[in-house]
Amino acid sequence: MNRSLDGNYWEERYQAQDMPWEKGEASPGLVDFLAAHAGLKRGAVCVPGCGTGHDVRAWAGAGFDAFGYDIAPSAIQLAKERTAAAGLKARFGLDDFLKDPPPFLFDWIFEHTLFCAIDPRDREDYVRAVLRWLKPDGNYLAVNYLIPDETGPPFGTTREELMKRFSPQFELLSEWVPRSYSNRTGLELMLWWRRRKAEHR
Numbered sequence: 541m542n543r544s545l546d547g548n549y550w551e552e553r554y555q556a557q558d559m560p561w562e563k564g565e566a567s568p569g570l571v572d573f574l575a576a577h578a579g580l581k582r583g584a585v586c587v588p589g590c591g592t593g594h595d596v597r598a599w600a601g602a603g604f605d606a607f608g609y610d611i612a613p614s615a616i617q618l619a620k621e622r623t624a625a626a627g628l629k630a631r632f633g634l635d636d637f638l639k640d641p642p643p644f645l646f647d648w649i650f651e652h653t654l655f656c657a658i659d660p661r662d663r664e665d666y667v668r669a670v671l672r673w674l675k676p677d678g679n680y681l682a683v684n685y686l687i688p689d690e691t692g693p694p695f696g697t698t699r700e701e702l703m704k705r706f707s708p709q710f711e712l713l714s715e716w717v718p719r720s721y722s723n724r725t726g727l728e729l730m731l732w733w734r735r736r737k738a739e740h741r
């Protein structure tokens with residue numbers, strides 16, 4: 541089985557505390573984005589592959605109706621505990637973003653380290669999932685990890701691949717190199733997309 545889609549694989553890593561992706565804080569690029577766009581219309585935001593929920597809490601703290609999903613039970617449990625301890629309200633579910641139907645359609649989807657965690661062979665499923673979970677005219681905000689690694693997770697990507705995969709269904713509103721964790725400086729690219737109303741699938 542493709543281990544990157546196997547909940548047991550990720551659960552075992554949480555149990556072993558083998559979590560190099562756990563940085564103890566929300567994505568710096570997301571923090572800066574929310575601070576720079578305080579006037580955004582609030583709505584429901586989905587954070588797939590949310591881990592322990594740092595990014596979910598950033599959205600919740602900014603006034604959004606924030607939801608986080610993961611396939612590892614320990615991640616969801618930690619996310620709930622840390623969100624309660626922070627005095628924030630957010631909802632978390634043990635769901636498979638790539639396979640499960642959404643509870644409803646979201647205004648925003650925020651990507652951070654899920655796209656790079658799945659095998660590149662499954663990335664078309666990822667794009668279909670974004671379309672399945674996001675409202676027409678909804679926003680897809682992504683922190684993409686531009687590393688060369690072909691064996692992972694994490695698996696690398698390029699701007700060219702991202703344009704090819706998303707531009708048919710999404711309009712690119714903005715792109716920039718964000719402030720990053722120290723070990724990712726210069727390796728991330730943020731893309732702000734809006735789902736096109738008229739789709740051709």
